Amino acid sequence: MKIFSSEQLYQADQITTEKQQITPSDLMERAGTQIFNWLHQRMQGAQVPIHIFCGIGNNGGDGLVIGRLLIENGYNVHMYVVNCSDKRSKNFLINYDRIKNVTKSWPHLMTSEEDFPEINPEDIIIDAIFGIGMNRKLDGWVKKLIQYLNAEKAFKLAVDMPTGLYANEPLQDPEAVLQANHTLTFQAPKLSFFLPETGKYVPFFEVLEIGLDPEFLHTTEPLAELIAKQEAQKFYKQRQKFDHKGTYGHALVIAGSYGKIGAAILASKSAFKAGAGLVTSFVPKCGYSILQTALPEAMVLTDTEDTFITDIQLNFEPSAIAVGMGIATEKKTVSALVKLFSETKAPMVIDADAINCISENKELLKVLPKYSILTPHLGELERLLGPTKNDFDRIEKTKAFSKKNDVIVIIKGANTITVFGDKLYVNTTGNPGMATAGSGDVLSGVIAGLLSQGYDPLIAAVFGVYLHGSAGNIVSQQVSYEAVMASDISNALGNAYLALFEQEPQPQEEPQEK
Ligand SMILES: NC(=O)C1=CN([C@@H]2O[C@H](COP(=O)(O)OP(=O)(O)OC[C@H]3O[C@@H](n4cnc5c(N)ncnc54)[C@H](OP(=O)(O)O)[C@@H]3O)[C@@H](O)[C@H]2O)[C@@H](O)CC1
Numbered sequence: 330m331k332i333f334s335s336e337q338l339y340q341a342d343q344i345t346t347e348k349q350q351i352t353p354s355d356l357m358e359r360a361g362t363q364i365f366n367w368l369h370q371r372m373q374g375a376q377v378p379i380h381i382f383c384g385i386g387n388n389g390g391d392g393l394v395i396g397r398l399l400i401e402n403g404y405n406v407h408m409y410v411v412n413c414s415d416k417r418s419k420n421f422l423i424n425y426d427r428i429k430n431v432t433k434s435w436p437h438l439m440t441s442e443e444d445f446p447e448i449n450p451e452d453i454i455i456d457a458i459f460g461i462g463m464n465r466k467l468d469g470w471v472k473k474l475i476q477y478l479n480a481e482k483a484f485k486l487a488v489d490m491p492t493g494l495y496a497n498e499p500l501q502d503p504e505a506v507l508q509a510n511h512t513l514t515f516q517a518p519k520l521s522f523f524l525p526e527t528g529k530y531v532p533f534f535e536v537l538e539i540g541l542d543p544e545f546l547h548t549t550e551p552l553a554e555l556i557a558k559q560e561a562q563k564f565y566k567q568r569q570k571f572d573h574k575g576t577y578g579h580a581l582v583i584a585g586s587y588g589k590i591g592a593a594i595l596a597s598k599s600a601f602k603a604g605a606g607l608v609t610s611f612v613p614k615c616g617y618s619i620l621q622t623a624l625p626e627a628m629v630l631t632d633t634e635d636t637f638i639t640d641i642q643l644n645f646e647p648s649a650i651a652v653g654m655g656i657a658t659e660k661k662t663v664s665a666l667v668k669l670f671s672e673t674k675a676p677m678v679i680d681a682d683a684i685n686c687i688s689e690n691k692e693l694l695k696v697l698p699k700y701s702i703l704t705p706h707l708g709e710l711e712r713l714l715g716p717t718k719n720d721f722d723r724i725e726k727t728k729a730f731s732k733k734n735d736v737i738v739i740i741k742g743a744n745t746i747t748v749f750g751d752k753l754y755v756n757t758t759g760n761p762g763m764a765t766a767g768s769g770d771v772l773s774g775v776i777a778g779l780l781s782q783g784y785d786p787l788i789a790a791v792f793g794v795y796l797h798g799s800a801g802n803i804v805s806q807q808v809s810y811e812a813v814m815a816s817d818i819s820n821a822l823g824n825a826y827l828a829l830f831e832q833e834p835q836p837q838e839e840p841q842e843k
């Protein structure tokens with residue numbers, strides 16, 4: 330699914346009305362009707378008081394449409410106009426006028442704190458104050474209204490987006506965002522729904538189609554692409570009957586130091602689980618027996634040094650490499666990386682301490698192989714790029730880094746984002762249980778396993794992140810978030826492949842992280 334910017338959505342809006350020869354208020358009617366249908370289906374006429382707060386722009390206009398349709402269908406509706414300015418939009422006014430066709434009780438005009446209504450915990454609040462058109466910080470009594478509504482226990486439903494958030498810009502005032510229980514967003518989710526600083530205000534959302542021009546939607550390069558099951562299925566490469574283990578490549582995992590050989594085991598095992606034909610683990614000498622015992626399927630090569638890696642000597646040509654998990658940042662390890670980066674032709678995943686080595690030794694950037702995949706968590710990313718101001722700044726700096734160095738960067742987090750030049754891929758799988766030691770080692774192994782089977786680096790990155798998160802979801806459903814361990818995630822990779830093509834019953838309400 331595509332994630333469009335607010336500018337693109339306005340463009341889509343305009344093209345749609347032109348092409349379909351409809352008025353903007355017809356489109357607003359569609360949008361409001363979709364939300365009414367959603368509510369009607371669930372409420373079935375229940376007389377729960379519904380308080381609709383309408384701003385003075387088109388988000389408010391949507392609120393007025395929803396209110397009119399609810400009143401027409403006999404619901405218990407209380408409408409308010411959050412009259413922060415007298416500059417009302419044309420389509421707000423059209424729908425304001427239409428209210429009088431269905432009721433004699435005109436929406437209550439709010440102009441100060443004195444107008445805040447009484448709301449009971451079992452009531453419903455609909456937030457149609459601001460949508461994608463909010464263009465500055467909320468202040469005065471409007472900010473107080475948001476805080477007043479947040480303090481109420483009533484269920485809060487946001488129209489298009491929670492008031493106080495921007496679609497694709499950083500948060501300005503965390504004290505002035507509606508804490509919506511659920512958001513119904515039009516046509517495409519917004520980027521802010523997926524980033525840690527803003528996504529916490531959107532715990533659940535659903536996308537409602539409003540029939541925007543299909544050609545525009547298909548042909549426009551989006552701000553980002555959301556990767557869910559439907560997208561992931563397209564990445565999957567079917568195996569052929571006469572393939573043999575050579576077809577799936579020979580992955581090399583360069584990992585581990587004294588006390589951290591587990592990282593090499595997790596990554597190597599995960600490369601197998603992702604489908605690599607052969608896996609060789611390159612470890613310091615101290616890891617030899619450990620690996621041979623823990624993972625009999627893997628071949629093992631060792632460094633001359635006992636406790637850390639100093640020189641990577643190989644006796645074969647790997648088809649993919651994962652490097653960096655638990656290797657520490659010794660001087661000689663950095664030299665080994667310089668040599669590896671300069672000489673190796675195989676596609677590469679660069680993780681953990683290898684990223685830290687790059688941050689501390691910028692000469693490594695000069696030899697960074699093109700189309701390598703870097704998989705930093707937030708701390709590693711900031712060491713690499715320098716400090717960032719917020720989630721959006723971080724994305725922009727990552728894009729610049731990716732373009733400058735021709736590499737793919739995976740920003741790991743609740744919604745892991747893969748960045749390649751200007752392209753962003755937002756992952757939908759994963760859960761808080763995966764914030765556990767070794768989870769990243771598994772991811773690097775998975776991506777190396779995909780690369781070794783010939784997946785294109787960008788697809789290996791995006792698909793690997795999806796599979797890894799899906800495996801994490803499968804495990805957490807079996808054992809709870811708390812009990813998820815990295816080896817469990819690795820073990821569940823097979824089920825993640827199977828789940829790709831399993832048919833699922835449509836849930837009523839889907840949490841973001843699914
Ligand atoms: N595109 C689509 O696909 C469709 C979109 N639709 C709907 O339209 C919504 C977007 O509508 P919108 O453009 O009118 O913006 P909206 O969020 O109502 O607010 C703008 C108004 O608020 C004002 N204002 C802004 N910030 C302010 C502040 N801090 N404090 C005070 N005032 C502030 C600003 O005024 P001004 O800056 O000129 O003072 C302007 O009057 C969208 O979210 C969706 O719900 C559907 O109906 C159909 C299809």
Ligand SMILES: [K+]
Binds near residue numbers: 487
């Ligand atoms: K809203």
